[in-house]
Amino acid sequence: MLLPKFDFDEPATVSEACEILAEFGAKAKVIAGGTDLTVNMKKKLLSPERLVSIARVPELQRVDASSTMLKLGPCVTIANIAESGEIGKRWGAICAGAKALGSPLVRNRATVGGNLGSARPAGDMPPSLMAYGARVVLTKKSGQRVVFLDNFFRGPGLTEIAPEEIMTEIQVDAPPPHAGAGYINLGLRSSCDCNIVNVASYLVLEGPGGPIKEARIVMGCVGPTQRRAVSAEKALIGKKPCEALFTRAGEAAMTDSTPIDDFRGSAAYKKEMVKVLTRRTLAAAFEEALKS
Amino acid sequence: MAAKLVQLTINDKEYDIAVQANETLVDVLRYRLGLTGTKKGCGQGDCGSCTVIMDGNTVNSCLVLAVQANGSRITTIEGLESEEGLHPVQKAFIEHGAIQCGFCSSGMILSAKNLLDKNPKPTEGEIRSALSGNLCRCTGYQKIVEAVQSIAK
Numbered sequence: 001m002l003l004p005k006f007d008f009d010e011p012a013t014v015s016e017a018c019e020i021l022a023e024f025g026a027k028a029k030v031i032a033g034g035t036d037l038t039v040n041m042k043k044k045l046l047s048p049e050r051l052v053s054i055a056r057v058p059e060l061q062r063v064d065a066s067s068t069m070l071k072l073g074p075c076v077t078i079a080n081i082a083e084s085g086e087i088g089k090r091w092g093a094i095c096a097g098a099k100a101l102g103s104p105l106v107r108n109r110a111t112v113g114g115n116l117g118s119a120r121p122a123g124d125m126p127p128s129l130m131a132y133g134a135r136v137v138l139t140k141k142s143g144q145r146v147v148f149l150d151n152f153f154r155g156p157g158l159t160e161i162a163p164e165e166i167m168t169e170i171q172v173d174a175p176p177p178h179a180g181a182g183y184i185n186l187g188l189r190s191s192c193d194c195n196i197v198n199v200a201s202y203l204v205l206e207g208p209g210g211p212i213k214e215a216r217i218v219m220g221c222v223g224p225t226q227r228r229a230v231s232a233e234k235a236l237i238g239k240k241p242c243e244a245l246f247t248r249a250g251e252a253a254m255t256d257s258t259p260i261d262d263f264r265g266s267a268a269y270k271k272e273m274v275k276v277l278t279r280r281t282l283a284a285a286f287e288e289a290l291k292s
Numbered sequence: 293m294a295a296k297l298v299q300l301t302i303n304d305k306e307y308d309i310a311v312q313a314n315e316t317l318v319d320v321l322r323y324r325l326g327l328t329g330t331k332k333g334c335g336q337g338d339c340g341s342c343t344v345i346m347d348g349n350t351v352n353s354c355l356v357l358a359v360q361a362n363g364s365r366i367t368t369i370e371g372l373e374s375e376e377g378l379h380p381v382q383k384a385f386i387e388h389g390a391i392q393c394g395f396c397s398s399g400m401i402l403s404a405k406n407l408l409d410k411n412p413k414p415t416e417g418e419i420r421s422a423l424s425g426n427l428c429r430c431t432g433y434q435k436i437v438e439a440v441q442s443i444a445k
Binding site: 051 | 296312313314315316335336337338340343349350351352355356357359360362403421422424425426427
C-alpha cells in the first residue's frame with residue numbers, strides 16, 4: 001500500500017502551525033504520530049494535499065500533573081500516558097485506556113490528541129477522559145476556545161475541530177476527595193484489536209462510603225459517538241453505593257445505548273455487555289473512591 | 293512536492309537522504325538503503341514485521357513518514373550483530389527454534405531486545421505483552437517466549 005502524494009510542513013511553534021492551517025484550511029491535515037492518518041491515506045479514505053506535522057512542537061508534548069488540573073499536550077504519546085505514575089495516581093482510568101490502546105508499537109507513536117481527533121466510536125481514550133469531564137483547547141490564528149469532550153465528537157471521524165484549528169491542550173480537573181473512576185474495554189484479544197464495547201465510570205461520594213453525589217458513565221461502540229448513560233447516572237445520584245445499585249445502573253445503561261449489529265457482535269450482545277461493563281466499572285470506581 | 297533532505301543515524305551509521313514526503317521509513321530502509329532485514333507485511337501497523345527501534349522505542353516503520361524520522365537514531369535487525377557474532381537474542385531464537393519462516397523474526401527480535409534493554413528480568417506476562425504487536429503465524433509463540441525467557445534468567 002502506497003501513500004498518495006502530498007506536501008509536508010513541520011512547523012516549530014503553534015503559531016507557525018496556525019498560520020499554515022489558516023492558509024490551507026481543509027486542504028491540509030494535521031499529523032502527529034500518524035498511526036491512524038497514514039493508514040487511512042494508504043487506503044485512500046483520505047487524501048489531503050498537505051500534511052502539517054505538529055510532532056516537533058515542544059509545547060504540545062508537555063505533561064503537567066502538578067496542579068489541581070492535568071494538562072496534557074495533544075502530542076503526548078499513549079505509551080507515555082500508560083506508564084505515567086503521576087497521571088496514574090490521580091487519573092487511573094486514563095492510564096487504563098492508554099494501556100488498552102493498540103499494541104506496544106502503536107502506543108509508542110500514537111498520541112492522545114490523535115486518538116481524540118480521529119473520533120472513532122470504539123476509541124480507547126475518549127471514555128475515561130469524558131468520564132473525568134475533560135476539555136480540549138482548540139487554537140487558531142485569531143484565538144482559542146475550550147470545548148468539553150461531551151460536545152466535541154460529532155460522528156464517526158467527525159469532531160468540533162475546524163479546518164483552521166489545532167488541538168493544543170487537554171485539560172482534566174483533579175477528582176475531589178472520595179472520587180474514583182474505572183475503565184474496561186472488551187475485545188477479542190488484548191492487543192491490536194478493535195473494542196466490542198468499552199465503558200468508563202466516574203463517581204463522587206458525599207463522604208466515605210456514600211451516598212453518591214456525582215456520577216458520569218460513558219459508553220463507547222454503542223452509537224456514532226461515545227455517549228453518556230444519562231438514565232443510569234440519574235439512577236445513582238443520592239443513593240448509597242452497593243452491588244445491587246450498580247446492577248440496576250447497568251440495566252439502565254442498556255436503554256441509553258444504541259448499538260448496531262456488525263461483524264464484531266450483535267446489538268443484543270453489545271447491550272448485554274454495556275450492562276456488565278457498567279456494573280464492573282462502577283464497582284471499580286467505588287473501590288477507588290473508598291481509598292481516596 | 294519537493295524532496296526533503298533528512299538525516300538518519302541507522303545502526304550507528306549516518307545517512308543524508310533526500311526523501312519524498314510520502315515515503316515511509318520502511319520503504320527508505322528497504323528500497324533506498326537496501327536494508328531488507330526489515331520486513332514489510334500488512335503496511336498498516338497490525339503485524340509488526342516492520343518493527344525498528346527509533347530513539348529507544350519500537351515503532352512500526354510502515355507508519356512512520358521518513359520526513360518525520362529526521363534526526364532519529366534507528367536500529368534495524370542488521371545492527372544487532374557485532375564482531376563477537378550474533379546478538380544474544382538472535383542466538384536464543386535459533387537455539388530455541390523460535391524461527392520458522394522468519395518473516396516475523398526481525399521485528400520479534402527487536403521487540404524482545406528493546407524489552408530486555410529496559411527490563412532485564414521480565415516475567416512471562418511482560419514478555420507476552422511486549423511482543424503483542426508482533427504477529428507470528430508459525431510458532432504459536434511458545435518457543436519465542438521461551439527464547440526470551442532463556443536470556444532473562
